[in-house]
Amino acid sequence: MNPFDAWEKQQRKKADLKYGSKNKKQQSDDYQYVFEIEDKIVDFFRESVFDGDNFDEFDSELPDKSAELLQAVSEYPVLGTVGETGSGKTIQIPQYLYEAGYTKQGKTGCTQPRRVAAMSVAARVSQEMGVKLGHEVGYSFRFEDCTSDKTVLKYMTDGMLLREIVIEPSLESYSVLIVDEAHERTLSTDILFGLLKDLINYRSYLKLLISSATLDAEKFSDYFGSAPIFKIPGRRYPVELFYAKAPEADYIEAAIVTVLKIHVNEPIGDILVFLTGQDEIETAKEILKQRTRGLGTKIAELIICPIYGNLPTELQAKIFEPTPEGARKVVLVTNIAETSLTIDGIKYVIDPGFAKVKSYNPKTGIESLLVNPISKASANQRTARSGRTGPGKCFRLYTLHNYHKGMDDNTVPEIQRTNLANIVLILKCLGIDDLVNFGLIDLPPEEALLKALELLYALGALNKAVGRQMAEFPIDPMLSKTIVASDKYKCSYEIITIASVGNSILYRPKDKQIHADNARLNFHLGDVKDHIALLRWCRENYIQIRSMKRARDIRDQLEGLLARVEIEITSNLNDLDAIKKAIASGFFPHSAKLQKNGSYWTVKHPQRAHIHPSSGLGQVLPRWVIYHELVLTTKEYMRQVTDLKPKWLVEIAPHYYQLKDVEEPASKKMPRAAGRAKE
């Protein structure tokens, strides 16, 4: 381990230890005290003016590059485009193509990583062109298709285009495809790259534009056989960049102190603070409230706005209210504000340099969601958030040295940190068996590919007919196998309900079944009063209306797909065993057996696991369970757990389990072999 890694590790350990305990001790409202810590803890130095190269061109008109762009498009099959955020490339390029007549030969499709972006950009373009949204200009993503026969400029999510390729691999109806925000490297974008690169070889009149915001456009250019890169001029205000002089162990405390320091010393303007999650944001909010309370008229009012993905929409709206005269707003955000959400009027950014990152360990099948240092690209993205409407300042709570030596250049692409079973299945259905030589821009870990293939084999998905059926469903293979298997157990109605609620419920805890059933009755009666009852039920049970709606949409879609793959809708509500067997048909690779000490060992790739305390089975501890997923947080937790009879495993998956795997010990009590289970 090099010294920087060691340093990083130590800092993170310290941060973890102090966070929580330390915050609770320091609850002084004292004005003096604030400044005492300020001087003690956070000391910055001004490093540079970030991205100041456009500084002199602010008031000048940006040059019109449309003619040159169109020339380049006509000359080359693939073109990379690079532009600062705010250069308007997403909005303008498709309009240039439209005016130049490209849309007469076919549609122009433009992919976005996010739904909101697809929708809002389409709305803006239709407005600029003076046409009705959904006519010439439209958008499309799952559950919402705002296009018509007239549509020639189509904005869509990258995942949507991927689905379209599965249905029609040659994409005949398109003449131009633009992959926008390519630098974000979503799984869908990476897979699209591979498919489109192949497609342009036999669809010579297809034009491909790869659009990205950062300078790694050269990587994309190389990937597409040295495609030329077209730079689109943009403008951005300069941002003064500050680094901590010394490492800060407790970044929440440091962030809070910096907020107060800015609030007292700097001219008016709103502050954006990047934290890692809901928990930290709520903690920081409370501390800030305490420290500013009682200061009265000594300082200006500080309005605290928390924003994270889980926050109900009506509370999120608060950040868009303009800051009152004389006051200052501090917005505490997760990564949601790095790309998805733009907040106007931000003048100061505070960046502790951390984010929660989901990753997947193919060896153990464990997913984890842990706090990690961000990449340089990500740090620069955060910094730029302060220079959108005027010159800004960015305070990095880490040292310049750590920026250079302790942070990766780019965030690890999603394809390298995710479970690949779903995408491997889709590619198999497109006739792509060899992913290593498929020509991806970055290869996933070999183990992840093997693990995916092994799973698909176990599920029988490598059989063409079964695989096709499963691939129709836009869900994980284990879950789609459950749906396919529900035909046999005559309970497809119940299974698609379970599948659509997805991550929130896979098992209905016994003690809550009456509640769940009552709620469903309320849901189906369709009377206004009952809807109110349902709303109340949602509130009482802390269920977001948003997730309920989503579950209903997914259920409708799954029901439609059942017909497509010719599975009849059958209901078998009284036979819980049939439902459990259907679930086991998809999730049998995720079985685990109870140990003496109340923990579990997974059966196939032996691994310790615990039932998550929020599960209805946390107290019951069934001898055998199957689980939906294994997540590492404070411990290895199984989420969404169902009990089962071990003999079902052999019955359902004889190719995967043998009798000796599931043998019960002679004793009726706890298994004698508790400590031996690893064998």
Next chain:
DNA sequence: CTCTCCCTT
């Protein structure tokens, strides 16, 4: 005896 950064089909 405690999970949910952000997305998406």
